Amino acid sequence: MKKNSMKSKQSILDSITDFESAAWELPPRATFGITYDDPIAQFSKILKTVGGTAIRVPNTQALLEELATLDFLAPASNIYSAIPEFLPSTVDLAHTDTPQQLHDLDVALVRGELAVAENGAVWVTDELLRHRVVLFIAEHVILIVSVASVLQNLHEAYEQLSFGKPQYGVFISGPSKTADIEQSLVFGAQGPRTLTVFLLDEEPAA
Amino acid sequence: MRVGLFIPCYIDQLYPNVGIATVRVLERFGVDVDFPENQTCCGQPMANIGCDRAAAPLAEQFFATFRHYEHVVCPSGSCTAMVRHHYQKYLGHHEGFETLRNSVYELCEFLTDVLHIGPLEGDFPHRVGIHQSCHGLRELRLAESSERVAKPFSKPHSLLESLRGIELVSLSRGDECCGFGGTFAVTQEAVSCSMGNDRIRDHEQAGTEILTGVDMSCLMHMEGLLRRQKKPMRVMHLAEILCQSGAHCR
Amino acid sequence: MNHPQEAARFLANAKRAKWHDEALWFVRSKRDMAAADIPEWEQLRQQASQIKAHTIANLKTYLQQFEQKATDLGAHVHWARDASEHNTIVQSILRDHGARRIVKSKSMLTEECQLNPHLENAGFEITDTDLGEWIVQLRNEPPSHIVLPAIHIKKEEVGELFHQKLGTRQGSADPDYLTESARNTLRKSFLQADAAITGVNFAIAETGGIVICTNEGNADMGTGLPGLHIACMGIEKIIPRAEDLALFLRLLARSGTGQPITAYTAHHHGPRPDGQLHIVLVDNGRTEILKQEAFRNSLHCIRCGACMNTCPVYRRSGGHSYGYTIPGPIGSILASARDPKAFYTLPYASSLCGSCTDICPVNIDLHHQLLAWRSEITRQKILPLPKRLAMAALSHLMRRPRLYRLFGAISRSIGRAIPRTLLYCRFNVWGRQRELPPLPKKSFRRMFQQEAARREEKQHEK
């Protein structure tokens, strides 16, 4: 840290006096998150309202069949897939030195760690993702989530997440969108135009 | 039961009939009404503009005038809110202020929460639109506001809905402010009138024949707009409706 | 800056003002529906407010904890006392990296600090990548709303702007087409950028992470491409624990736009393996607000924009009428803290209806704070003398019940007697669009007394 900033830090901290007061105790963890009888249905419903598509598949076979019906896949020439068994990659991130090289990526398929019924969000990290920009620069994003990891609400989600190490993680809920021109909703504002989430019943082999 | 009647200055001077209607209604429910002569203004206009030094003596005057009543009743939401929520800084040091604060009621509150009058019998064959005045709504909680996620209720509605022949309209923006806002009505004249006109339009589309509410100040503002535009909608304070309809307990 | 004047100007175009009001009411209605889906909504607000109060009470501790944790993760943490120091820090980081082209996602803090003009003057090329922000940047004006920066602009105007600046088809105002054109242009900026600047929605003391919410994905596009990420945040953005995010995120997007959550909610813990993360913590007046107990909880604000959407005055006067970076109820409070004299009309730009207070996801008592600012403005004698005198005079009158009675009676009879043209002269602001109430002959107290006297008589007769 530069000297000036050091001085400013001291001066900012000096002008703050923490005041202890029982009235301002940190409340305990919230335990009142909404729950749904059918979280999968809820997740799918919400994802639809935010412009995404959820497809539940019982097993890998069904997943492959559903993938084959996605009309943006056929013409796609640049595909990054984190799970080659599901979809072969045409782009090798290990040999992609700069993220800018991914500028013409058509499709990205990655695994989502968990999903949240309440808000249709899927948690994705860059743990195995050399260039996390694939999640944003691709025209179409496909996420694979195990049905068992669909949680009720955000409180449950944060109970499971841990943030000890340097890492990037993101909740994705629907494709990129904007309503900045007269409140008209447009998908594909800057990032992906579509988001497809496969909810897989059978735990995918790690 | 004997209550101290608090009639806000502008009702005293401009809408005496609202005061009289309030007296009649209270008496009809068996309440004896005292009107202490020393009352004038609760200090809201001064407090509202920020002039605390001008407002404080009026709070003192109010305290001296009403402190010995077990119940004080006022046909105005915002003046009641002034006492309940804004007198603390002027009177907090007085012993007995807490008691006074808890004894001041807006008319609807008094009828429903103290007298527990239940459904009323009476006739009022008109289409009525209720204006939820903001201070009655969000400071006194006479009704649940549209912002909050909670079971809806409305004391003004529940007082009127059982009258024979009455039709309570439903609005597209059920509790938006009319733009009166005290001195705001003048310092922000353009916005204030625009807000008032929007409320009126909402009531027009809902078919309101008589516009009512618990605050004559809001109604005065909208009545001013209505009359200038020569619109047929009429304005009545809720107490006037209760009075005219002959409302009494079942 | 004079809010009533600006508001009147805005309202002079009645059709447009109505359009503006309805656009924002639409957002408010979406918020209502989203909130209604969550039965524990009020509990969430309550708890979020408590967490904020707790954090603000322990701000020093949490800031230090955050710095420690963020540094452990490999981020660089900087401290800026004020706007100019913030701008200098950002500039020097950029200079050290030889960065010249910058993509910036939405950050009200950088607006507050006037970072763009600062960097532009120093020769940097800075592109606001949020579509709404970019539109106002191209128009050379500030955002008029903190979440919907271009809410005051019609699609035809965007069409014309893009036609001039990007060469889109003349006369096209189709949002799909215009958004697509913006996307193509902005995509180039992203790919060429040397650095990304972002705001911060939440900074987690316990983990040293920062959270950035967008719908367009523009912040992540920025931080995912160039290796240098500078995140600028006010010191009040700290929250204690990661799990507290659950509360705030559940409230934020629902309150702001009625979405269950923003499309992208990015959690950055440390820099990219191949990049750098600089976090600039900015005071710029916040510690001053902290010292004023009456206004302290304005620091709870999570910048959701709900108080703007719901404010009947904001909707009818537009964001620019406030003349401050943050408009609406919360903006009026923050502007007053910055310079009560320059912004003294803002606390009065409210009917005190309290809708803001009921909608605020962190339970800030906004309308009471506006009222408290009015007291402060009067106490500091900023309120023009005539108004103060008028209130003092009114108070004197009201303290003398007999004089009040006399004055009332005389005024009413004068009011009834004078000709209409005089009554409705140009000094009668009330009467410009409104009738005065018909002035009664008798006051209530007079009527009451007479009635009481009659009753007594009757009693006597019996």
Ligand code: SF4
């Ligand atoms: S004050 Fe409350 S409602 Fe207004 S922007 Fe801040 S958090 Fe949202």
